[in-house]
Amino acid sequence: MSTLAQSKSDLERASTAQKVADMLRERVLDGELEPGLRLSEEAIGGALGVSRNTLREAFRLLTRDRILVHEHSRGVFVRRPTSEDVCDLYAARRVIEGGSLRLWNDVTEAQREAVRAPVRQAVARAEKNDFSKTGSANIQFHRGIVGLAGSVRLSDESDRLFAELMLAFRVAREVDAFHRTYLPWNRRIVELLNKGTVDEAVGQLDEYFDAAEQDLASRLTAD
Amino acid sequence: MSTLAQSKSDLERASTAQKVADMLRERVLDGELEPGLRLSEEAIGGALGVSRNTLREAFRLLTRDRILVHEHSRGVFVRRPTSEDVCDLYAARRVIEGGSLRLWNDVTEAQREAVRAPVRQAVARAEKNDFSKTGSANIQFHRGIVGLAGSVRLSDESDRLFAELMLAFRVAREVDAFHRTYLPWNRRIVELLNKGTVDEAVGQLDEYFDAAEQDLASRLTAD
DNA sequence: ATCGTAGAATCGTTCAACAATCCCACAAAA
DNA sequence: TTTTGTGGGATTGTTGAACGATTCTACGAT
Numbered sequence: 001m002s003t004l005a006q007s008k009s010d011l012e013r014a015s016t017a018q019k020v021a022d023m024l025r026e027r028v029l030d031g032e033l034e035p036g037l038r039l040s041e042e043a044i045g046g047a048l049g050v051s052r053n054t055l056r057e058a059f060r061l062l063t064r065d066r067i068l069v070h071e072h073s074r075g076v077f078v079r080r081p082t083s084e085d086v087c088d089l090y091a092a093r094r095v096i097e098g099g100s101l102r103l104w105n106d107v108t109e110a111q112r113e114a115v116r117a118p119v120r121q122a123v124a125r126a127e128k129n130d131f132s133k134t135g136s137a138n139i140q141f142h143r144g145i146v147g148l149a150g151s152v153r154l155s156d157e158s159d160r161l162f163a164e165l166m167l168a169f170r171v172a173r174e175v176d177a178f179h180r181t182y183l184p185w186n187r188r189i190v191e192l193l194n195k196g197t198v199d200e201a202v203g204q205l206d207e208y209f210d211a212a213e214q215d216l217a218s219r220l221t222a223d
Numbered sequence: 224m225s226t227l228a229q230s231k232s233d234l235e236r237a238s239t240a241q242k243v244a245d246m247l248r249e250r251v252l253d254g255e256l257e258p259g260l261r262l263s264e265e266a267i268g269g270a271l272g273v274s275r276n277t278l279r280e281a282f283r284l285l286t287r288d289r290i291l292v293h294e295h296s297r298g299v300f301v302r303r304p305t306s307e308d309v310c311d312l313y314a315a316r317r318v319i320e321g322g323s324l325r326l327w328n329d330v331t332e333a334q335r336e337a338v339r340a341p342v343r344q345a346v347a348r349a350e351k352n353d354f355s356k357t358g359s360a361n362i363q364f365h366r367g368i369v370g371l372a373g374s375v376r377l378s379d380e381s382d383r384l385f386a387e388l389m390l391a392f393r394v395a396r397e398v399d400a401f402h403r404t405y406l407p408w409n410r411r412i413v414e415l416l417n418k419g420t421v422d423e424a425v426g427q428l429d430e431y432f433d434a435a436e437q438d439l440a441s442r443l444t445a446d
Numbered sequence: 447a448t449c450g451t452a453g454a455a456t457c458g459t460t461c462a463a464c465a466a467t468c469c470c471a472c473a474a475a476a
Numbered sequence: 477t478t479t480t481g482t483g484g485g486a487t488t489g490t491t492g493a494a495c496g497a498t499t500c501t502a503c504g505a506t
Contacts, residue, residue, distance in 0.1 A: 014295055014467095016490070041457070051491045052457095053276050060280060064287040066376075072237055073457055073498045091374035099322030151314035157380045237498095239459070264488070274460045275488090296467045296488055449506075457498070466489070475480070 017057035020050055024058060028067050028078050029163065035080035035171050039068065066164050081168040083217040089161055089168070090213040094206060096158060097142060100149040101205060104198045107148050115144035115193070119186045131180055138179035141186050145205075165216075172219035181215075182208060240280035243273055247281060251290050251301050252386065258303035258394050262291070289383050290390070304391040306440040312384055312391070313436040317429065319381060320365060323372040324428055327421045330371050337367035338416070342409045354403055361402035364409050368428075388439075395442035404438075405431060 024044075027033045045055040059076045062068040068076045081089070104112065118140035125133065139162050146158040169175045185208040192201040247267075250256045268278040282299045285291040291299045304312070327335065341363035348356065362385050369381040392398045408431040415424040 014489090042455095053492090054490060056280070056458095057283065057490095060283040060287075064283075074500090075457070088374045088376055091372055092377040095322035095326075095372045095374070095377060096318060098325075099318035102321075103318075149314055149318045151311045151318070153311055153380075153384065154315040154318060157376075161376065237458090265486095276461090277459060279489095280459095297469095298488065447506105449504105451502105451504085453501090453503100455498105455500070457496105459496085460494085462493095463491085464489100465491100466487105468485105468487075470485085471483090473480105473482080476478085 016050060017054050017061065020048055020055060020058035021061040023048070024062060025065070025067055025163075028062075029166055031170055031175070033078050035078045035167050037078045038074075039076050039078065041075070065160050067167070079164065079167050080171055081164055081220070083220045085164065086168050086213060086217045086220060089165055090209050092161055093142075093158075094209050096149075096154060096161075097145045097209075098202050098205060100146050100154075101193075101202050102198060103148045104193055104201070105196075107150070111144075111148050111150070112193075114147055115141065116190050118144060119183075119190050122183055123187060126180075126183060131176065134183065135176055135179040138182065138186065168216055168220065172216055174216075174219060178212075178216070182212060185211075239273060240277050240284065243271060243278060243281035244284040246271070247285060248288070248290055248386075251285075252389055254393055254398075256301050258301045258390050260301045261297075262299050262301070264298070289387050302387065302390050303394060304387055304443070306443045308387065309391050309436060309440045309443060312388055313432050315384055316365075316381075317432050319372075319377060319384075320368045320432075321425050321428060323369050323377075324416075324425050325421060326371045327416055327424070328419075330373070334367075334371050334373070335416075337370055338364065339367075339413050341367060342406075342413050345406055346410060349403075349406060354399065357406065358399055358402040361405065361409065391439055391443065395439055397439075397442060401435075401439070405435060408434075 024033070024039075033039070039059070041052050041055055041059075045052050048055070050058075059068060059070065063070045063076065067079055069079050070076050118137045122134055122137035122141075125131070125137075142162065143155065143158065146155050149155075166175070169178050172178075185204065189201045189204050189208070192198075192204060247256070247262075256262070262282070264275050264278055268275050271278070273281075282291060282293065286293050286299065290302055292302050293299050341360045345357055345360035345364075348354070348360075365385070366378065366381065369378050372378075389398070392401050395401075408427065412424045412427050412431070415421075415427060
């Protein structure tokens with residue numbers, strides 16, 4: 001049954017605009033297209049072999065995800081988060097993840113495991129001095145937290161927030177080191193959760209947000 | 224200074240696609256375009272005097288706001304929320320508004336007043352048997368709650384959730400009566416907040432969500 | 447150095463066309 | 477009767493070109 005659902009989702013992936021958007025999203029999040037860069041319709045459309053109209057549709061999809069920003073009659077740019085953006089992003093995350101984490105005792109074991117697993121894997125890799133996937137592991141941890149709420153709308157919005165933060169990391173030139181710094185925090189949160197002290201875990205999460213926000217914002221204003 | 228900001232925002236409102244999207248959004252939320260209705264590109268584009276490409280851009284904007292749904296090669300439809308959607312929407316609202324309300328003691332007086340004022344006005348009107356604007360007042364109350372978080376991203380996402388719920392009300396054929404029913408709840412929440420018992424207010428908010436969700440979902444499944 | 451202006455580059459929008467896909471009705475087969 | 481092809485017709489997906497409107501750039505005047 002899962003194979004059927006799989007192939008169905010593959011078939012639905014027909015639109016060219018969608019494919020172009022996926023490719024551009026990857027390029028942006030990988031850092032090949034730097035924040036602040038202007039994306040010329042003609043240049044990119046020509047390079048990818050799609051018409052301007054189709055490319056504009058792809059741009060709309062990415063502005064929805066807040067990866068690109070659209071300025072009227074000026075074009076689209078790779079989003080370049082400011083320190084105000086970072087403040088706003090963490091304000092949203094505090095509410096969403098804090099509120100989700102409080103549901104810890106009311107959710108399924110599978111949902112709880114989605115929070116624990118990423119931290120366990122990151123810790124295991126860190127002990128072998130392997131910090132390769134530490135960034136995605138950190139994001140998976142926070143995705144798991146939001147998943148406790150059981151709302152796809154909330155999870156989707158969180159993914160957009162995470163994508164924006166990835167861009168902020170890039171502006172601050174601290175993509176990997178950032179996640180690594182805060183691994184101990186994640187570990188502590190999971191330990192508190194397993195101990196059943198949800199309120200203390202939420203407190204640790206808030207402290208993590210405070211530290212991360214200040215760290216990131218200061219790097220952005222200095223730049 | 225506010226006049227300058229005003230005129231600036233007017234100037235930025237240049238795009239035709241944006242204007243078309245605004246018009247369509249209004250039509251949908253007013254109920255002139257029923258949930259489930261398919262919007263033909265040719266028909267609407269011809270009626271509004273805009274080209275297909277521009278109309279498609281407007282559709283993308285409304286799809287982002289979850290007012291329309293896009294099905295590949297089939298067209299765009301006015302969203303018709305299901306009971307699963309309602310469940311998801313309230314799961315998100317529980318987290319967002321619950322988390323925001325907990326910040327009550329940490330925000331500015333202006334933010335707190337944005338929560339109290341809509342309820343006060345709705346109560347005043349209700350005592351005169353004037354239930355005309357009770358719906359928007361209820362939404363303003365919940366907008367105020369989300370505003371406590373101080374994140375425009377969170378507030379924007381909440382507006383999208385509210386818009387979706389408006390569509391659900393319409394499917395359930397209970398637009399005004401719905402809001403009216405729950406005015407006493409809002410009043411009680413504000414009283415608890417003014418008394419300083421934030422946790423109890425959050426509890427009342429949760430109960431409100433439980434009742435509203437069950438009420439709305441049952442009307443949708445019955446239909 | 448500041449300001450204004452002409453020209454180039456780019457975006458916003460429209461139009462026409464064709465391929466790809468979906469829908470619907472009708473006929474054939476179990 | 478129900479199911480299963482199988483057409484044709486309608487609609488969407490995508491392209492390319494075109495032109496007015498807006499922005500950017502560079503050059504020259506003050």
